[in-house]
Amino acid sequence: MIIRRIVICSRPVSACLQNARTFSNHKIAPRIAVVGSGPAGMFTCTSLLRKSPAHIDVFEYSPVPYGLVRYGVAPDHQEVKNCINGFDKLFVNHSDRIKLFCNVKVGQDVAFDELVSNYDAIVLAYGSYRQRKLQTPGDKSTNVVSGSDFVAWYNGVPNSKAPLLDNSEAVIIGNGNVALDCARIISLGVLGKLNETDVPLERLKLLENAAINRIKIVGRRGPLDVSFTIKELREQFRVEGWQSYIEAAAREELEPEKWPAGIERKHQRLFELLRKHVLGSGPTDDKQCEFLFRRVSKEIKADENGRVKELIVENTRTKQREAFPCGLLIYCLGYESMVLDGVPKNDKVTCILRKRVNMSCFEGTIAMSDYWRVSMPSACSTRVYATGWCAHGPQGVIVQTQQQSAAVAETISTDLEQIQLQEQKPGVADLLKSRSVRYISWEKWKQIDEAEKERGKLQGKVREKFTAFDQFVSDKSPVN
Ligand SMILES: Cc1cc2nc3c(=O)[nH]c(=O)nc-3n(C[C@H](O)[C@H](O)[C@H](O)COP(=O)(O)OP(=O)(O)OC[C@H]3O[C@@H](n4cnc5c(N)ncnc54)[C@H](O)[C@@H]3O)c2cc1C
Structure with a gap:
């Protein structure tokens, strides 16, 4: 040339x-x-x-x-x-x-x-684009899906497998923005608030008809370790028709005297936001999204058809095992290089x-x-x-x-x-x-x-x- x-x-x-x-x-x-x-x-x-x-x-x-x-x-x-x-x-x-x-x-x-x-x-x-694996016994159960597959589905990726959304309880494992995206899309989708977006029609209909009215967002570490960004976190708290809150047990950890010294302003604002939404009195709305911390996944239990019915976690604060019923389990553990x-x-x-x-x-x-x-x-x-x-x-x-x-x-x-x-x-x-x-x-x-x-x-x-x-x-x- x-x-x-x-x-x-x-x-x-x-x-x-x-x-x-x-x-x-x-x-x-x-x-x-x-x-x-x-x-x-x-x-x-x-x-x-x-x-x-x-x-x-x-x-x-x-x-x-x-x-x-x-x-x-x-x-x-x-x-x-x-x-x-x-x-x-x-x-x-x-x-x-x-x-x-x-x-x-x-x-x-x-x-x-x-x-x-x-x-x-x-x-x-x-x-x-490859999602990190959950590696918990029972993770092959039906309707245990990676965040990346769920995101791909609502975003219209060809050949994505539709999740089953016919159970009232969903659990999302992970404390980053992809977990928040999944929770928000379910929350908005069931209220019919995504109709003007680019979610493909047949997937939009499934979201709109979903039976989910309880979401648990579960992290293995504490509330000060989350990787959420403030914009996405605020968006979840602002979804009208859903009560989104932080479990009461996290209150003490979120007190300002527990924050690490010299943290950046953006982290202070994030912790303030979490603290503001710690559950006071009992839940009020019928649609709830609860953030739980210090829970390590131990086992996924399936029903007689092989579909997930429960996530068993260990609460590392109390050392007790807890069972979270769910018909959909999404794990958002980050991507692999x-x-x-x-x-x-x-x-x-x-x-x-x-x-x-x-x-x-x-x-x-x-x-x-x-x-x-x-x-x-x-x-x-x-x-x-x-x-x-x-x-x-x-x-x-x-x-x-x-x-x-x-x-x-x-x-x-x-x-x-x-x-x-x-x-x-x-x-x-x-x-x-x-x-x-x-x-x-x-x-x-x-x-x-x-x-x-x-x-x-x-x-x-x-x-x-x-x-x-x-x-x-x-x-x-x-x-x-
Ligand atoms: C669920 C999710 C939500 C996000 N939301 C936001 C947001 O709201 N705001 C924001 O700023 N950031 C967001 N991000 C982050 C943002 O998407 C990334 O920062 C950005 O996309 C990274 O760009 P990339 O080009 O490296 O990767 P990608 O966007 O993944 O692009 C890589 C491309 O390479 C192609 N490819 C892969 N393998 C091959 C191959 N062998 N041959 C040819 N092509 C190949 C892939 O198909 C893909 O199109 C989000 C990320 C995720 C996962």
């Missing part, structure tokens, strides 16, 4: 000059593969398209893009999902430089090594060596040489980077992912500046076609997107999601 010297830019001149300098060093435009179209991948693309003349191919396992923004963030948080408008604009404003390949699983439809051979740089941004086949992985020995020189290292995670760069063999000329949940663990909100991704893009464009590329790398579009991989392009996604919004409008909803995409990928030739 010819050197791009002219940069049309509406930002201050100094920023344009900086970009112009960056662009001018490249004789050949680098070709970059981004694995994953969640916030990490898309925010990296946003910065890369500004900072370098790179051509980018984004590969996404799902038939539709944007990761947990579409399939994780709760349906009553539509304002958070608005970031997809910015992602969509990238494909409009830079249609000559960025291409989307949905329905393509790296590691299955195309190998990581094939990306290495066909790109100058690779950004791993494939998130971390995963490493794609072919990507260098930290093994036990590496971790021991790294820790000796005070470097952090977790076995089974992507082997990084620093915060952004993946530790590739020295003979490999392709640069590999990782960002977002797959790189730094499954925690943090979208804004944090955005900050990381801006920084990784800066690193990539600086690194690529140092190399004189010898040839234009081909990418793998032809390879996918030769394998008849039915990928969904951005143009096809836009058709899906428009159709979903149109279907939604007819129902007075933000969108009516498709929960099957066969009709969009059934052509003989790849959809592009």
Whole structure:
């Protein structure tokens, strides 16, 4: 490609000059593969398209893009999902430089090594979607579901198994925001308060007809150890028609003199909120959501049909066993990091060596040489980077992912500046076609997107999601 010297830019001149300098060093435009179209991948693309003349191919396992923004963030948080408008604009404003390949699983439809051979740089941004297991005897009982499966179900992920919602009691294990999301979606759903959101109609109906009127949110540690954020916690306390409260036994632990010294203001506010909602007199509403602490799961008991009927816990304050009846048990214990086949992985020995020189290292995670760069063999000329949940663990909100991704893009464009590329790398579009991989392009996604919004409008909803995409990928030739 010819050197791009002219940069049309509406930002201050100094920023344009900086970009112009960056662009001018490249004789050949680098070709970059981004694995994953969640916030990490898309925010990296946003910065890369500004900072370098790179051509980018984004590969996404799902038939539709944007990761947990579409399939994780709760349906009553539509304002958070608005970031997809910015992602969509990238494909409009830079249609000559960025291409989307949905329905393509790296590691299955195309190998990581094939990306290495066909790109100058690779950004791993494939998130971390595998839920940690409960590992309590009886956890295979019917209607014991992971938070990630429950979230996927109400968010319309294709082929999600519907939970049974016909029992009045539900227990949610976990003290993080995913537990709160699950509780809130049940609480709002049974009251018919999600009708305007993007929960698919048939799933909305199941929620609306649910018999659940008691939810217990159970944590193994104390009330000062919760990982809730104040916004999500407040939302649960504010669901009208539900009485949400903290068990009376937590009152003493929540007294300010018990708070750790020097805690941040945000924690003080969180503890205040918990304290304010400790149950005073007895429960009043018929729909109740109770927060219980210091309960360790010991056993799940099933009925004669193999369906969960009780969670047995040990109360670590009293050392007594307690039984919580439930027809639905959701466990929200966080997500596990995963490493794609072919990507260098930290093994036990590496971790021991790294820790000796005070470097952090977790076995089974992507082997990084620093915060952004993946530790590739020295003979490999392709640069590999990782960002977002797959790189730094499954925690943090979208804004944090955005900050990381801006920084990784800066690193990539600086690194690529140092190399004189010898040839234009081909990418793998032809390879996918030769394998008849039915990928969904951005143009096809836009058709899906428009159709979903149109279907939604007819129902007075933000969108009516498709929960099957066969009709969009059934052509003989790849959809592009
Ligand atoms: C239930 C839940 C609710 C949340 N709610 C909020 C909220 O309200 N506000 C907020 O700010 N943050 C929220 N978050 C956090 C937020 O979703 C994450 O910070 C963010 O999505 C992480 O971005 P990511 O790109 O690393 O991962 P992801 O969003 O998971 O994106 C990774 C993408 O990679 C794709 N992928 C995986 N494997 C492959 C492969 N082999 N080949 C190709 N593609 C692949 C996945 O399909 C996915 O689309 C929530 C998280 C969860 C789990």
